[in-house]
Amino acid sequence: MKTLLILPPEENRRLIPRLGIMYISSFLKSNGLDVSILDCKALDFSFRDKNSYKIINNSIWCPIDWSRLEREISKIKPDIVGISAMTNDINNAHEVAKIVKRLNKKIPVIIGGVHATCMPKETLEEFPYFDILVRGEGEEIMAEIVETLERGRQIKDINGILFRSNGQILQTPVRSELKELDKLPFPDYDGVPLEIYTQFIKKTNYLDNIDATGFYLSSRGCPYHCTFCASIKVHGHKLRERSVGNVIQELKQYTKKYGTKMFWFWDDTLTVNKKRVLSLCEELIKEKLDLTISCYARVNTIDEELIRRMKQAGFRYIYYGIETGSEKVLKDIRKDITLSQAREAVKLSSKYGLYTTAGFMIGHPTDTKESIEQTIKFANDLIPLGLRLAAFWVAIPLPGTEMFEQVKNRLRTFNWPEYFYQDCNMPQAKPVFAPEGIGYTELIEYQRRAYREFRYEFVKNKILSFDILYILGVLGRRIKRVWNNLFIS
Numbered sequence: 001m002k003t004l005l006i007l008p009p010e011e012n013r014r015l016i017p018r019l020g021i022m023y024i025s026s027f028l029k030s031n032g033l034d035v036s037i038l039d040c041k042a043l044d045f046s047f048r049d050k051n052s053y054k055i056i057n058n059s060i061w062c063p064i065d066w067s068r069l070e071r072e073i074s075k076i077k078p079d080i081v082g083i084s085a086m087t088n089d090i091n092n093a094h095e096v097a098k099i100v101k102r103l104n105k106k107i108p109v110i111i112g113g114v115h116a117t118c119m120p121k122e123t124l125e126e127f128p129y130f131d132i133l134v135r136g137e138g139e140e141i142m143a144e145i146v147e148t149l150e151r152g153r154q155i156k157d158i159n160g161i162l163f164r165s166n167g168q169i170l171q172t173p174v175r176s177e178l179k180e181l182d183k184l185p186f187p188d189y190d191g192v193p194l195e196i197y198t199q200f201i202k203k204t205n206y207l208d209n210i211d212a213t214g215f216y217l218s219s220r221g222c223p224y225h226c227t228f229c230a231s232i233k234v235h236g237h238k239l240r241e242r243s244v245g246n247v248i249q250e251l252k253q254y255t256k257k258y259g260t261k262m263f264w265f266w267d268d269t270l271t272v273n274k275k276r277v278l279s280l281c282e283e284l285i286k287e288k289l290d291l292t293i294s295c296y297a298r299v300n301t302i303d304e305e306l307i308r309r310m311k312q313a314g315f316r317y318i319y320y321g322i323e324t325g326s327e328k329v330l331k332d333i334r335k336d337i338t339l340s341q342a343r344e345a346v347k348l349s350s351k352y353g354l355y356t357t358a359g360f361m362i363g364h365p366t367d368t369k370e371s372i373e374q375t376i377k378f379a380n381d382l383i384p385l386g387l388r389l390a391a392f393w394v395a396i397p398l399p400g401t402e403m404f405e406q407v408k409n410r411l412r413t414f415n416w417p418e419y420f421y422q423d424c425n426m427p428q429a430k431p432v433f434a435p436e437g438i439g440y441t442e443l444i445e446y447q448r449r450a451y452r453e454f455r456y457e458f459v460k461n462k463i464l465s466f467d468i469l470y471i472l473g474v475l476g477r478r479i480k481r482v483w484n485n486l487f488i489s
């Protein structure tokens with residue numbers, strides 16, 4: 001039987017590979033199953049009319065051509081379809097399911113991914129064209145579903161799923177996360193159009209001007225309890241790590257096959273286990289892989305020894321989730337860090353020459369005008385300590401998170417595509433939630449101001465400190481961007 005894994009199309013085309021579906025694909029292949037991936041984001045199922053494209057904030061926005069997608073799926077003739085979705089693309093995932101059922105209503109449609117995991121029953125209730133829902137990590141479960149369907153058996157004995165039976169939604173016991181990540185085959189990079197992602201990343205300079213084209217996961221799970229985080233719902237609180245040998249083996253294989261030397265480590269927070277990161281660094285140095293690496297980290301998990309070693313091993317970019325400039329709000333969102341740890345982390349990383357970036361959120365449930373002002377000020381105060389770039393996200397209470405439960409009754413909408421970043425560069429940006437006493441437009445205005453002030457303070461700081469390297473860097477990037485726009489179509 002032929003299984004087709006589909007990544008639904010989006011009006012906002014950010015062409016970044018989805019590791020989840022690539023892991024599932026390689027797992028099915030390693031079990032001898034016939035599987036392929038249809039990455040609708042990369043393959044562009046939008047209308048071909050160039051005038052309908054817009055690039056807003058480094059993303060391409062364009063309407064979807066559903067009938068072309070229908071023709072493509074009918075050419076593939078799948079027997080089983082699996083669809084992956086985050087919250088913001090669950091509606092489009094359902095449109096894909098409708099198409100599949102229109103082509104042949106006997107094809108079982110399986111939905112997986114973070115939204116399905118966070119709202120299992122609600123998802124099957126809201127979206128009637130999904131037949132089976134997979135909770136959590138899908139490699140083993142999907143393989144079991146496909147094998148069971150191939151043998152014509154009942155799926156009711158598979159743990160970790162919800163399914164329909166005689167008009168009812170039934171669920172089987174929850175399954176624990178995968179224990180031995182080293183046993184998983186490496187993600188199926190051959191199954192996705194890597195060259196399209198690479199071109200997109202180069203053209204838009206997406207990911208904060210970082211041209212990383214290899215995406216990587218060396219661990220899953222996170223021991224922390226931030227109230228806004230949905231990741232822990234899928235991957236759990238137990239930090240599960242791949243062995244250093246396994247990580248190096250994949251990196252070597254990847255660089256040899258695809259020539260990439262720049263990697264983004266997508267581990268929720270790579271630096272939780274210092275000892276392991278130190279030995280990863282030792283191996284990277286020993287193997288002379290000469291990589292450029294970016295990663296997410298928490299400000300309370302780094303120290304001088306770690307940062308020094310990371311820099312020597314090829315780490316160049318580090319992103320800290322600082323979230324707010326208010327100690328009170330930090331406590332409310334259970335971030336488990338302090339502002340002084342944030343200052344120290346930025347200072348240390350920049351001391352060792354890491355390109356240091358930080359993310360903040362505006363519009364936490366307990367944010368006030370005063371705490372938002374504190375956030376803007378705190379980000380600016382980090383500039384002299386070495387902060388290079390700040391992102392100011394408008395907070396989204398994501399389904400399944402503690403934050404969602406706290407403000408469920410005050411959300412503006414349950415229209416899931418709007419659970420996407422709302423940005424002051426977008427014409428109709430309107431957050432799904434605003435804290436008491438602050439309007440939606442006011443939040444967007446705060447975001448605009450935060451970016452404007454950060455840019456202003458940053459340039460002021462560079463000019464006052466006669467940072468010639470910075471000025472040459474800006475010129476270089478401008479030239480590169482113009483060059484890419486001219487020659488990469």
Ligand code: B12
Nearest residue numbers: 019020082083084086087112113134137138229230231421
């Ligand atoms: C890297 C990353 C990004 C990158 C790349 C995104 C990408 N294309 O993957 C960037 C920076 C671009 C990004 C952007 C956004 N992200 Co993001 N991101 C992540 C991060 C840190 C890792 C993703 C990853 O590779 N995971 C590892 C893989 C193995 O896990 P997985 O994708 O969940 O897949 C497993 C299961 O879900 C399941 N599964 C998945 N699909 C399917 C399909 C089937 C059929 C089955 C059976 C099972 C199944 O099995 C998989 C393998 O075990 C996650 C957190 C996390 N750890 O997952 C957040 C996360 C996915 N992002 C999140 C969000 C909100 C966003 C944004 C909306 C943020 C914003 N404010 O704009 C955008 C949306 C972008 C988009 N439209 O693609 C949320 C999603 C929550 C939700 N309910 O949707 C997460 C969980 C973080 C959080 N805040 O809690 N993100």
Ligand code: SF4
Nearest residue numbers: 222224225226229268
């Ligand atoms: S540290 Fe990151 S991954 Fe861990 S709970 Fe907080 S936001 Fe989620």
